[in-house]
Amino acid sequence: MQKINLFDTTLRDGEQSPGVNLNLQEKLEIAKQLERLGIDVIEAGFPASSKGDFQSVKEIASTVKDSSVTGLARSVTQDIDIAWEALKDSAEPRLHVFIATSPIHLEHKLKKTPEQVLETAVEMVKYAAKKFPIVQWSAEDACRSELPFLAQIVEAVIDAGAKVVNIPDTVGYTTPAHYGSVFQYLKENVSNIDKVSLSAHCHDDLGLAVANSLAAIEAGATQIEGTINGIGERAGNAALEEVALALNIRKDFYQAESGLVLPEIKRTSDLISKLTGMTIAPNKAIVGKNAFAHESGIHQDGVLKNPLTYEIISPELVGVKQNPIVLGKHSGRHAFRTRLVELGFVLEDEQANVLFEKFKDLADKKKDITDDDLFALVVHKQVNHDVEYKLEGLQVQYGINNIPTATITLQRKNGDVVQEAATGSGSVEAIYNTLARCLEQDVKLLDYRLQSINGGPDALAEVFVKVESDGVEVSGRGVAFDVLESSAKAYINAINRLFAVKQHRVEQEV
Numbered sequence: 001m002q003k004i005n006l007f008d009t010t011l012r013d014g015e016q017s018p019g020v021n022l023n024l025q026e027k028l029e030i031a032k033q034l035e036r037l038g039i040d041v042i043e044a045g046f047p048a049s050s051k052g053d054f055q056s057v058k059e060i061a062s063t064v065k066d067s068s069v070t071g072l073a074r075s076v077t078q079d080i081d082i083a084w085e086a087l088k089d090s091a092e093p094r095l096h097v098f099i100a101t102s103p104i105h106l107e108h109k110l111k112k113t114p115e116q117v118l119e120t121a122v123e124m125v126k127y128a129a130k131k132f133p134i135v136q137w138s139a140e141d142a143c144r145s146e147l148p149f150l151a152q153i154v155e156a157v158i159d160a161g162a163k164v165v166n167i168p169d170t171v172g173y174t175t176p177a178h179y180g181s182v183f184q185y186l187k188e189n190v191s192n193i194d195k196v197s198l199s200a201h202c203h204d205d206l207g208l209a210v211a212n213s214l215a216a217i218e219a220g221a222t223q224i225e226g227t228i229n230g231i232g233e234r235a236g237n238a239a240l241e242e243v244a245l246a247l248n249i250r251k252d253f254y255q256a257e258s259g260l261v262l263p264e265i266k267r268t269s270d271l272i273s274k275l276t277g278m279t280i281a282p283n284k285a286i287v288g289k290n291a292f293a294h295e296s297g298i299h300q301d302g303v304l305k306n307p308l309t310y311e312i313i314s315p316e317l318v319g320v321k322q323n324p325i326v327l328g329k330h331s332g333r334h335a336f337r338t339r340l341v342e343l344g345f346v347l348e349d350e351q352a353n354v355l356f357e358k359f360k361d362l363a364d365k366k367k368d369i370t371d372d373d374l375f376a377l378v379v380h381k382q383v384n385h386d387v388e389y390k391l392e393g394l395q396v397q398y399g400i401n402n403i404p405t406a407t408i409t410l411q412r413k414n415g416d417v418v419q420e421a422a423t424g425s426g427s428v429e430a431i432y433n434t435l436a437r438c439l440e441q442d443v444k445l446l447d448y449r450l451q452s453i454n455g456g457p458d459a460l461a462e463v464f465v466k467v468e469s470d471g472v473e474v475s476g477r478g479v480a481f482d483v484l485e486s487s488a489k490a491y492i493n494a495i496n497r498l499f500a501v502k503q504h505r506v507e508q509e510v
């Protein structure tokens with residue numbers, strides 16, 4: 001069996017999804033879960049792009065040990081130097097350096113001739129190889145590049161010290177047969193191609209990212225890049241869970257396998273969906289809510305007689321479990337902690353006790369507590385400690401013939417208490433107007449999304465907001481039994497992030 005390395009770029013290309021904005025703690029949480037999932041290479045960010053990205057890559061590089069950690073850099077020495085500072089403490093420092101190779105990118109974006117691009121690529125790979133034991137080089141927009149030039153530059157960067165050569169379909173333009181032929185061409189026309197592993201990086205503009213990735217494997221690629229849930233720039237990247245499952249279910253055909261710990265897939269997907277705010281379509285392969293549901297009579301009959309009639313993947317294989325323990329208001333600490341461990345959360349005693357109290361409060365209001373409810377409780381708790389503002393009190397007056405009015409009490413980290421009241425055309429607006437008064441800053445609400453966790457009248461409400469202040473955009477999330485409380489919490493969560501970003505800026509300036 002050929003081993004296929006999986007290179008996860010959820011934290012870099014995935015974060016390029018419009019509206020996604022992860023803070024350091026969330027990125028760290030995701031990186032640790034990607035490590036548990038068995039990802040070979042985690043692209044933790046683009047260190048030169050911002051101080052926040054630099055800090056996250058540095059922190060992840062020194063925390064994660066079982067996966068290799070990398071960061072992206074343009075073909076400029078400054079980006080490479082910054083990436084080195086962020087990655088030098090990782091177990092196996094690895095750089096991902098790129099430059100575009102297509103005529104359209106050269107002429108209109110880089111404004112360079114092919115000769116200049118070739119010279120820069122070689123210089124930068126040599127420069128990077130003096131610092132990094134492993135340098136991956138990518139030909140941006142490879143699939144719209146002229147093949148003789150692509151072969152020429154690939155040969156030159158291999159001579160310069162690249163260990164992995166990535167052939168991205170940057171704009172999601174290729175098709176399986178075409179992509180396979182690009183790899184085939186390179187294998188036939190690059191004399192030193194055997195010295196590197198070949199990598200594929202596909203975007204989903206035509207809905208072909210996974211199919212193209214599999215075609216690349218057939219044509220000799222040994223590394224596949226992508227993201228969990230397929231998130232990423234525009235229509236997203238190849239969904240790594242789909243690639244891994246295709247290899248597993250069709251190993252008879254591909255004779256290849258990834259090292260992914262398949263039962264960790266569902267948990268990883270849930271975590272990333274919750275933290276990015278990018279919900280998963282019910283019909284999404286592998287991780288969608290309906291992926292293992294059988295609706296029609298003939299299918300149900302077949303599955304009852306033998307699941308293999310209509311199921312090619314067993315839910316357990318990817319970590320979708322039927323939960324034998326029903327948690328509710330009569331459950332004790334043992335059942336609660338056992339379920340958390342099963343969900344992948346190994347918590348300190350103190351953390352578990354705090355959560356248990358929250359769980360009991362919730363169970364008083366809701367009959368059965370589902371895995372999704374627990375997940376929301378834990379994730380919300382983990383990303384919300386040590387914050388500047390905490391919601392202490394919230395009261396909303398609403399009536400068909402009255403103007404909605406909210407009264408809110410916030411407690412600051414230094415112990416100060418702030419209380420305000422304001423009206424709005426609806427209850428949520430009244431809350432947000434009141435919070436704006438409490439915070440004394442100009443904050444613009446850019447996006448508001450509400451969803452119920454698991455449905456039903458007693459479901460938890462989850463709210464995502466995006467706000468902007470002084471040119472800084474952040475997102476926030478709140479979970480509560482009540483829609484108005486979760487709306488307030490989401491906004492405060494965003495404000496706390498804003499506060500942290502602004503504080504960081506001030507510290508950098510001093």
Ligand SMILES: CC(=O)SCCNC(=O)CCNC(=O)[C@H](O)C(C)(C)COP(=O)(O)OP(=O)(O)OC[C@H]1O[C@@H](n2cnc3c(N)ncnc32)[C@H](O)[C@@H]1OP(=O)(O)O
Nearest residue numbers: 016046048049050074075076098099100109110140170233
């Ligand atoms: C295909 C991909 O996904 S690539 C990764 C894309 N991700 C991102 O862009 C997110 C992070 N990016 C950023 O934060 C910013 O774009 C930065 C910090 C990298 C650069 O910001 P700025 O210096 O303001 O430049 P800006 O983004 O406007 O333009 C990019 C510049 O980089 C150049 N450039 C683009 N790619 C490369 C490359 N691979 N190597 C060298 N230069 C490059 C462009 O030609 C342009 O140069 P110019 O200013 O001389 O015209």
Ligand SMILES: CC(C)C(=O)C(=O)O
Nearest residue numbers: 098138140141168170
């Ligand atoms: C930097 C490269 C690999 C990229 O993201 C792309 O080409 O899509």
